[in-house]
Every structure is written in structure tokens, then in C-alpha cells.
Amino acid sequence: MKNIQRFLMILATVVFVSCGDEKKEQETITIGEEGTVERTTTTNTTARDTAGTTAEGTTRQKGVVQVNLTGNDQMQFNLKEIRVKAGETVRLTLKHVGQLPENAMGHNFVLLRKGTDVVDFATKAASASQNEYIPEGAEQVIVHTEMIGGGEETSIEFTAPEAGTYDFICSFPGHYIQMQGKFIVE
Template identity: 50%
Template sequence: MKLSNISFLLLLLIVTSCGNSTDDKKEEKQSIKINQPTSEQQEAEDGVTEILLTGNDQMRFNLKQIKVKAGDKVKLTLKHIGELDVNVMGHNFVLLEPETNINDFASRAVAAKDNDYIPENTENVIVHTKMIGGGEQTSITFDAPKKGVYDFICSFPGHVALMQGKFIVE
């Protein structure tokens, strides 16, 4: 469990133990919970950090931020929880090298339909999943790159504006 989660739990405990559990406070607590960035992440026994990233029909990833540790082996599963076809609402996960201009990359990706919207011979991609449609899921396993903050995006045409986040290696 990460520090931020622990302090969040502590805060909850303090709020709860104050005893003034009016309905207002309950609602407040719930909304805090909802706004808490959820990192569906766990360290498996074999030392592989598993990440579950979902994408939906509203062009949203469930995670804005993914944190791993340098040297981790990462198993990332991308799950499309929508219903739309891959040709209409395809999603992928593309982890970009630092200094990559996201918008420039995305526009080159648009032209690479035949290559799953990954520009051919690009040096900007560290790793990526295949493009999937509603109801599908796909996994990749890779070694976390060196410490730093990386961008991840969905490279389906038009998705990058909403579907991007930070991949943080600590």
C-alpha cells in the first residue's frame, strides 16, 4: 500500500472517530473516496507488478497515473469495458519515450492505420499493446524503464486529448 493511501485511511479513521457522523459527513467521505485516484495495482508474489487499465466507450482510461518502481517487471492489462467496435472506439496503451511531442506523435499515428495506429519505425514508443474493441482485453509484460515520468496515450485517431496519463517510475 502506498503512503498516500495510508494517510488517506488515517484521515478516514480520524474523521470517523470524531463521532459526529451526520449524513452530511458520510456523503463527504464517500465523495472523497470516489475522487481518490484509483490505482488498480498490486504486487504479485512473483515480483510482477500488475496494472489493470480500462478504457470505455466515452474515451476514458480509468487511470490518470500509473506508478511503478524502477526495475519492476510490469504486467499491464488493458481492458475495453465498452461495447463499441475496434474500428469505431479502438483503444490501446502506448508508452512514450520522454521528450516525445504527444500531439506530433498522435498525428503520425493517425496515418498509420495499417500498423494498428503505431507509426512505423518510430523511436518514440517504449512499449505498446495492440488495439482492442469493446469487450476485449490484452496484456503486455515489460521491464519498467529507468526512473522518470513518461506519458502514456491511446493512439486511436482523436483519442489522445482525453486518453492520456502519466506513467511514473520511482
């Protein structure tokens, strides 16, 4: 009996100590330089990604809008909608958060001109395996990233086109069915 009491007391002490440690950690974060504040904002990204809705996955800094797009092994983009403003500089980072290699589960981001027939384009793209599934000289493509595999990341920078709604897809064969969304320029 006495042993159990002693054990409980020790447990209480451990919990107390770890609480103290946690607090200390928080204080350290708060004290940091201005940059730390930004990092705190970045932490919120996790919540936004989980929500997976509008205008999210984007942050603005010094006139550049950063879009954080991810693709996974289940053929899914994290964003169904990307919103930017006409003429602003867009930096889009595509991160493959899965593990499968490029030849099995490659992902890219392809922004298509207004009025492009997505199915028609994706069908042509599917046969352009020698060119990372971007049809040679395709006029429908405004901009695209390279094709990447699990664990890889790639970025492109471009000027947002005129206002309107554009389609974006992953042009790996068959992926566009799930991996497509709206790129909305306001």
C-alpha cells in the first residue's frame, strides 16, 4: 500500500515537471525574434490544410502570393480551389507528400487556358510520356511544374493571368479525374 502511494507521488511529480517544461518551451517561442511570429502563423497552415477549403494554402508576403499545393499517393491535391489576384506574382510550390515513385504516382501542376477542354487535353497529355506528360507545343498550357515523385518538391513562379476561372490539373495519365481544381483570378 505504502509503495503504491509513493508511486503515485512520483507520478505527480513527473507530470508537474513535464508541465513546467512545456511552459518553458512556450516562453522560449514567444521571446524569439520577429521571424518567430511568422513561424507561428505557419503552424496554422496545418489547420488550414486539414480544412482543405477556399483561399487556403496561400500566404502573401512582399507582393508575392505563395501557394502551397500538395499531392499524395491517393491521387489527391490538397486544394480544390486556388485564389489569386490578376497581375500578382504567384509562387506555387508543389510537394508530393506520398512515397510512390514518379513513374507510378507522378504529380505535376498544369494551369490551362480559359475554355480548355480538360478531358481532351488530359487525353493528349497522357501520350506525352517522353515530355513529362506535357504535349509538345500545347497552347492550352499557361504554366506547369515538372513532374515529381514521392518526397519531392518543386516550385514555379509566374504572373497571375487576367481575371477569370481557369482549370488546373495533374497531367499524369488518369490523374486529372481526381486531381483537378479551379484557379480563380480576381
